[in-house]
Amino acid sequence: MIRQCYKHGFNRDDTHIILNFFDWVIRLPEAFKGRIKSVIKKVEEEFKMEYVPIWERDAEKRGEKRGMEKKAKETAKNLLMMRIDIDKISKATGLKKEEIEKLASKSH
Numbered sequence: 001m002i003r004q005c006y007k008h009g010f011n012r013d014d015t016h017i018i019l020n021f022f023d024w025v026i027r028l029p030e031a032f033k034g035r036i037k038s039v040i041k042k043v044e045e046e047f048k049m050e051y052v053p054i055w056e057r058d059a060e061k062r063g064e065k066r067g068m069e070k071k072a073k074e075t076a077k078n079l080l081m082m083r084i085d086i087d088k089i090s091k092a093t094g095l096k097k098e099e100i101e102k103l104a105s106k107s108h
Helices: 002-007 012-025 030-047 054-081 086-093 097-107
Strands: none
Touching: 002 012, 002 030, 012 054, 054 086, 054 097, 086 097
């Protein structure tokens, strides 16, 4: 599939959209992931392209999201210690007021 996309002139982004669709529609067993990765790597080398499988991108996104949430909570705790209003903290961090109130109750 990836080879055909590149042969027919699809760019990297279009190829990712197509592969994401098939990855969503066809759930392959875990045992195939290693083989799929090696085939994709071979095709990428052949066409000088890079494809990052959806499961790897999802893991990266989850890690980034957790990191951002952790940072927002740390910032909220610092702002609470500075006695900043919860509404302002919510606006600054993007956290819900209820979540900030939980953080405030834990810190007392």
